[in-house]
Amino acid sequence: MNSSRLLEMEKICRVCLLQKTKLTPLLGGRLADMLMELAAINIHEHDDLPKVVCDTCTSEINRWYAFMQQVRNNDSALRCIILEKQEVEKCQYPVPNNNSILEKKPKHEETFEPDKTRHSVRTSSQLTAINTKTFICDICKKELKTIHSLRRHFKIHSGEKPHKCAICNKGFVEHGNLTKHLRKHTKDKKHQCNLCGLRFYERNKLIIHIRTHTGEKPFKCKVCSRPFATPSQVNIHMKSHTGDKPYTCDICLKSFPYRGSLVIHKKIHRGERLYSCPECSKCFSQKVNLESHIRTKHTHECPFICGECNSAFPTKEQLKNHIRHHTGEKKPLKHICTVCHKQFRTSGELKIHIRTHTDERPYQCDFCGKHFRASSHMTSHRRIHTGEKRHICKYCGKAFRESSTLRIHVRIHTGERPYCCQICGANFTQRNTLNMHMKIHNNALKTTA
Structure with missing residues (x-):
């Protein structure tokens, strides 16, 4: 050219x-x-x-593209027909085995052991059910229990979405999914949590949400036995063992375990921020981030409650981090400061730490103009101006601005003194009090020396 x-x-x-x-x-x-x-x-x-x-x-x-989709759909249909044919033949002509073959007995023997004969017939039918194979998708290798589930699953790969929303024209594979979607237009959140009042469009979402209150985690990782609230969380966690990240951004080469994560990531490069906050006009690339922002910065709603100590949090991620204080679990220190080489568990913690080197303070109080390195520091500071005290003692009703202050206060009622002097054995409710006490021993050592 x-x-x-x-x-x-x-x-x-x-x-x-x-x-x-x-x-x-x-x-x-x-x-x-x-x-x-x-x-x-x-x-x-x-x-x-x-x-x-x-x-x-x-x-x-x-x-x-239409031709390619047609070839894929027809291939999937043919494979389904073959699988269904094999299943029918298997039911009509079950493969005999030594456990299920009944030996023909003389009549006089049958009169002595009628119950044993009936038990053998029942065992044969059970073995037929056990030997039924699962159906495997040729594209993604997912295992499904029935041929109908496999047919439904193939629509995900073919892109076939015959059920259309009459309001927004969004397509769905199943009619049930369309019915659930329509509730978002009608604002029909008929499933409500009895503990915090939060409402949901779907019952299964409510069941999962209730586990944030009860702490129930019925699904375990097969590798490390770590418990999770949902099967999808187990699948996401398994990537940490396999390290499988097949989806790579062609711009920055960052890899992701799921295609959806890559699609969301690419919005950063395109500058696509479709979700705008009605209060401060700040824009976000994901709706969930907008909702977290509104709860954290404006409404101060805290729907996520710890089942151990009843502390409330505006986001699920903050609740997860808090629960680690109870379980003793700690994230690995993967993020390292290039200036002082200090290690951190999250990229957010590292980002805030770096501001101690640059002295960057991007968050400003709208009351007095004071600047802060982290938004959480500014939010905590603003409560001095607003007088907000949302952390209330369940013993005496006294209110506090910070949950940490409430935690220390509750020790007055419970008598808990977690900080112990290693020299004289005195116990204290706060670490600061212990540090002040240690000065007495330090001064005594200096005078004796």
Whole structure:
């Protein structure tokens, strides 16, 4: 290609390299995804290559993609038919084995052992059920219990979503999923938590939420036996053992264990922040982050309650971090400061620590103008101005601004003194009090020396 055509990159088709009058943007829709899947190429907005496709090539991409989907769907349908045929044949002609074969006995023997004969027949039918194979998806290797579940599952890969929402036109694989979705339009949150009043569209979401109150974790990791509240949490955790991160960002090369995580990550590069806070107009790429922001900064709602000490938190992540204080579990120190080499458990902790070196204080109190390194420090400081005291002692009703202050206060009622002097054995309710006490021993050592 000569230099004159290089100057007209924005006017030529990415596929046929011809200059056309009618050009369709490649990014912003499904066109780029279809082309990447068909041609196994990488496309992103910062690659300095043409970002448009002519109408002829657009039609060809749509036609070939539809053909590819048709081939996949037909292949899946054929495999389902074969599997179903094998299952029917298996039920009609069960494979005999030594445990299930009944030897024909003389009539006089049958009169003596009628119960044993009936028991043998029952065992044979049970063995047939046990020997029934699970159905495995050829694409993702997921195991399913029935042929109907496999057929339903194949729709995920084929992209078939026959059930459409009449309000927003969103498609769903199952009619039941559409019914659940419609509740979001009607605001029908009929499942309510009796403990905190939080409402949910689906009953299973309520059941999972209740476990944040009870602390129930019925699902365990098969490798390390760590318990979790949901099977999906176990699947996510298993990635920490396998290290499997098959989805890689083509811009920054960061890898993710799930495709959905990669899709969300790419919004950062595109600058896509569709969810705006109605209070302060701050924008977020995910709805869950917006909801956490509103609870943390504006409403101060704390729906996540610790089952051990009843402490309340605005986000699920804060509750998880808090529960580790009870269990004694600690995250590995993966994040290291490049200045002083101090190690931290999360990237957020490291980010705040680095500000001690740069003296950056990006958070400002809207009452007095004082600046802070962390938003949590500013939130705590603002309560001095607002007079908010939401942490209440269950013994005497006294209110406190901070949960840590309440924790120390409760020790007056319980008599707990967790800090012990290693020299004289005196016990104290606070670490600071112990430190002041230690000065007495230090001064005594100095005078004797």
